[in-house]
Amino acid sequence: MTAGTSADAIASAGVADEVRRYERRQSAKTTVRRIGVFVVFLILLALLYTGYKAFGEALDDAQTTWPVVGSFLPRSDDLTMPPIRDIVAEIGEPLNRTDDKPLGAFVWEAALFTAREAAFGFFFGLMFGIGIAVVLVRSRWLERGVSPYIAMSQTIPLVAIAPIVIIWGRTSLDWLPFEWQDWMSVAIIAAYLTFFPVAVNGIRGLHSAQPEAFELMRSYAVKPRQELVRLRLPAAMPYLFSAFRLAATIAVVGAIVGEISAGVPGGLGRLILDFAGRYTTGPERLYVSVGGAALLGILAFGLVALTQRFVRSARVREGEPL
């Protein structure tokens, strides 16, 4: 056999290392670029908003109308579209006369309160979702029997579930070593929403390895637990992380809607509800509180995306650098 005729010898150890380093550098650059593009678009969006507003006001001043502005598209008066300048300024303004605590501080505290609910909701939803997926893939019978109920669970409106969870938390959990609080019930409501994408994607992911890989595991006569840990779970990681990204934003929305549905004060939900009710006397406040919710959502999403960078099995399949 003549050595060195291998068609495989194209890739040598050193070259691949260099490629890997290069890809990693490129990926870091891409991340920076992505954040840059985000900021640019944020500025463009603000310009668009301000420009549209200025255009509409110019039309008003000239006492002419334009077919679309103010009829099909929103009116541009300060009540409908408060100037960005005013929205930003409102952050520093005190919320009421008795207290010089600025609006920003209120939103910040409410955001922290909601973030705690969302974080616990995300975590428990994730655990519950993965747990369900792991149990269901063990048996086709179970999977077929339970899957419709998983889908059905999401059709029940939160307004219906929220009071049940709150009452249950207040009355049935006194055996716990700690005192159950309403925000924990809101976390459970958020978990009720977040478990769904995790369970659905988890089931798909746990089935996603190639048939050969499963046969290989069988030929090693492995226990089901080993198959789960060594094959099914790592193969499911890309699917799970797509679900986690969804779940992160859903957890924030779930916490806010949960607060509103359950009437739990202290978080962004109550704040948004209050400001929405008093919109005509201060539209800027609603914009600020919604901005807080949006920031929280982006932050949650970003944290998951960042975590994915540290999970190799979630990265390799998505073509991210090694």
Place this chain on the structure above:
Amino acid sequence: MSATETVPAVEATSVTKIFNRGKPNEILALDDVSVAVGRNEFMTLIGPSGCGKSTLLRLMAALTHPSDGEISVHGKPADQARQDRDYGMAFQTAGLFDWRTVSQNIELPLQLMGWSKSDRRERADEMLDLVRLEGFGGHYPRELSGGMQQRVAIARALSFSPSILLMDEPFGALDEITREHMQAELLRIWDETHTTVVFVTHSIPEAVFLSERVLVMSPRPGTISAEVIVDLGHRDFDTRESEKFFERVTAVREALRVPEEPA
């Protein structure tokens, strides 16, 4: 000669496999097949697509069970052999785990079998040498060419020194040049390890070049229609151009010829 030496490595006795039994889409995949694979033999199953050669291989591996008949491996039931981890397997797709490095892929069966980390590392290095991938242990599968991935798969299959290597068209997805190279590599590895090999292919030259014995299977329902003893002895680059090689290729090709169906 002791009794154990005469026990074949793999023995299939009157094996029948029916899929979807009793349903309208019932398929008789294998019909009364008997095969014996000798210890340390390199035996190839060849036949047209859908003749049941892969099914027969999977039956030998106890990945599926015969509808009728028996499979024994070293004189014990195939299922027991699977429990005893007698099988190394390689498939057409290398089937490497993308999230594991080359070394970690080779170590997979060892890890599952509870080897210590240092023993695993040591064996993985030996296997890398065996398949001539020194220095690639830290690479990920997607950084390797198809042929290199297939070598890793072979290293993984052999890492725990199974007594039988079952290969299902392992080079089927490779280009002709890489394929011939891999065939020579496989023979070298077989020479070094002397594992019993059952090899499935639908390439006639591949079957002849690699095997000591070729079993030709008929189209569905699969049966063994002919046996060709190849016996080319030492093989090298010139073997494929030798008279004897062409003779055997012709013999297998003739055996594969489908008899004209009466009108």
